[in-house]
Amino acid sequence: MLTWFTTLSPIWQALLATCFTWLFTALGAAVVFFFKKINRKALDAMLGFAAGVMIAASFWSLLAPAIVMVEEAGGIKWLPPLIGFLSGGIFLWAADKILPHVHPGFPANEAEGVKTSWQRSVLLVLAITLHNIPEGLAIGVAFGAVAADLSSTATLGGAMALALGIGIQNFPEGAAVSVPLRREGMSRRKSFMYGQASGLVEPVAGVLGVVAVLLMQPLLPYALSFAAGAMIYVVAEELIPESQAEKHSDVATIGLMMGFAVMMTLDVALG
Secondary structure (H helix, E strand, O other): OOHHHOOOOOHHHHHHHHHHHHHHHHHHHHHHHHHOOOOOOHHHHHHHHHHHHHHHHHHHHHHHHHHHHHHHOOOOEEEEHHHHHHHHHHHHHHHHOOEEEOOOOHHHHHOOOOOOOOOHHHHHHHHHOOOOOOHHHHHHHHHHHHHHHOOOOOOOOHHHHHHHHHHHHHHHHHHHHHHHHHHHOOOHHHHHHHHHOOOOHHHHHHHHHHHHHHHHHHHHHHHHHHHHHHHHHHHHHHHHHHHHOOHHHHHHHHHHOOOHHHHHHHHHHHH
């Protein structure tokens, strides 16, 4: 059924896969057409689920293939993944300090990054956009790894499983932007447009990721690990704290376990 997809260039594969993940962001944002607010327990469960997906994807889809690639090439198998992983976290830390943004549920005067007079709606979109950069990059690098054929662990099924897992966890991120804006008085249409816009960075990051890998194949283990480090930073710095901010720790933790289990199953079964 997906034979046509396998015949496409890795750039087109990455673009279509990240457009798929953006679609889930848009579907999440479309919740605003039916609800003016989301039950906080349900949102915390979804945020926990997203965190679990990203943790599992960081290992099975990114770090594990990177380690095997280095080992098969005869290098120090732990060193490139370590450098890439820490570099990804440092990159997101720096972006978090520089890019103006505000997390869902927080007022504009608690915005992070450089000081700005931008509206809260823009700052909220930028917060989710910051999450989506490493996700799009991870998908692009995963498809680039398949095209480079440098390791038996990098498979098309695994790359597609990664895109599916990230797409599923994008749903609550879209809702986390659009619903608060609607609750503050913005129209449904405008709230939806802001919500889906937060996912538009994923196709851009995905294409950049696959192009970079194809042009600089020796950097592939570093790129895979970089994406993993960036995603873990997002999980630890934002998703887990936000999912437990309202004291629904049990619900958020169960969501995280389920997300991890789903992503692990997808990657092992399809990879």
